[in-house]
Amino acid sequence: MSSVDWSILSDFLKRNDRIVLTTHIRPDGDALGSEVALAHALLRMGKDIRCVNTSPLPPRYDFLDPDRRLLHHYQEGGQSNFLLKDAQALIILDLSSWSQLGRFGEWVRQFKGPKLVIDHHVSRDPDLAQNFLVDTSIEATGRLVFEAINHLKGKINSDIATGILTAIAMDTGWFRHPNTSAGTLRIIADLIEAGAPISDIFKKLFERNTLGRLRLVGETLTSLKTDFDGRVAWATVTREALEKVGALPSDTEDLVDYTVSILGVELGFLLMELPAGGIKLSLRSRGEIDCCELAGKFGGGGHRAASGATLPEPVDKALESVKQQIALMLKSS
Numbered sequence: 001m002s003s004v005d006w007s008i009l010s011d012f013l014k015r016n017d018r019i020v021l022t023t024h025i026r027p028d029g030d031a032l033g034s035e036v037a038l039a040h041a042l043l044r045m046g047k048d049i050r051c052v053n054t055s056p057l058p059p060r061y062d063f064l065d066p067d068r069r070l071l072h073h074y075q076e077g078g079q080s081n082f083l084l085k086d087a088q089a090l091i092i093l094d095l096s097s098w099s100q101l102g103r104f105g106e107w108v109r110q111f112k113g114p115k116l117v118i119d120h121h122v123s124r125d126p127d128l129a130q131n132f133l134v135d136t137s138i139e140a141t142g143r144l145v146f147e148a149i150n151h152l153k154g155k156i157n158s159d160i161a162t163g164i165l166t167a168i169a170m171d172t173g174w175f176r177h178p179n180t181s182a183g184t185l186r187i188i189a190d191l192i193e194a195g196a197p198i199s200d201i202f203k204k205l206f207e208r209n210t211l212g213r214l215r216l217v218g219e220t221l222t223s224l225k226t227d228f229d230g231r232v233a234w235a236t237v238t239r240e241a242l243e244k245v246g247a248l249p250s251d252t253e254d255l256v257d258y259t260v261s262i263l264g265v266e267l268g269f270l271l272m273e274l275p276a277g278g279i280k281l282s283l284r285s286r287g288e289i290d291c292c293e294l295a296g297k298f299g300g301g302g303h304r305a306a307s308g309a310t311l312p313e314p315v316d317k318a319l320e321s322v323k324q325q326i327a328l329m330l331k332s333s
């Protein structure tokens with residue numbers, strides 16, 4: 001059980017009917033699974049729900065919204081404007097900082113209605129919302145959504161169970177990371193009983209690689225390097241590499257995991273050139289180094305073991321900056 005006081009959500013729902021749900025830029029399984037599950041649950045409770053996200057739905061997660069009716073891509077002047085026009089309230093899932101909202105942050109800043117965050121990240125911008133329903137000890141936002149729906153006495157149907165299982169599975173690395181507990185697996189058992197097809201979900205997530213994605217894995221592995229006596233590893237994904245193999249930017253998800261799969265590596269990171277310029281940094285720690293603190297040096301954040309940030313420099317400069325900060329952190333530890 002989390003430490004969240006769910007009566008705040010009950011009160012919020014008593015006062016608001018037309019509610020927008022959103023989640024973070026470059027959404028992952030926890031972001032999208034949580035959003036879809038909460039949307040289904042609130043729709044069943046008679047609420048008018050619109051899900052509007054900064055990023056489009058990556059093909060990997062298309063099974064979460066098979067009819068393409070639930071999730072909308074935020075585009076100024078587009079259909080999302082119509083959906084947002086008479087919104088009363090906003091629920092933000094799986095993020096607590098402005099930088100993670102991307103362009104949709106512009107709409108959120110000018111939106112005058114009540115805002116509520118459901119999240120498990122450490123970094124927080126206090127002016128993002130009035131209510132933060134956050135527990136950083138919880139493995140996935142999806143688990144918080146599971147608790148929320150139970151508190152609201154909602155029924156967990158197979159759509160909701162599929163969303164929550166995807167959320168928890170992806171934020172625990174398919175139940176391998178240290179944040180996987182007996183409690184995690186008890187909830188997974190409940191979700192399977194509620195109709196989540198676990199084997200089918202695994203196939204959807206991990207056995208629908210494109211050739212482009214697999215060739216990108218090859219390119220990324222070729223770029224792997226280590227330093228600091230083998231304690232740190234990194235890889236780079238350039239725009240050129242993406243184009244060469246015909247991969248999508250969302251195909252870079254999880255590639256950073258290869259860096260920390262090397263024996264002796266305590267910290268791994270990936271530098272990805274973004275389509276709009278700048279570099280996305282992904283950090284993973286398997287030791288004492290606090291990724292969130294390191295990401296914070298570049299205006300980013302996340303969790304102790306997994307964090308990210310966006311850097312404005314070209315890739316070689318960004319690499320130097322990151323290595324410099326790592327050297328300082330290793331020296332002081």
Ligand code: 5GP
Binds near residue numbers: 024097099283310
């Ligand atoms: P990833 O490296 O997979 O994109 O992100 C790892 C974790 O760090 C995720 O929980 C993600 O939400 C968080 N994260 C990634 N980039 C940023 C960022 O720029 N700012 C903040 N605050 N968190 C980030």
Ligand code: MN
Binds near residue numbers: 030031140
């Ligand atoms: Mn998450």
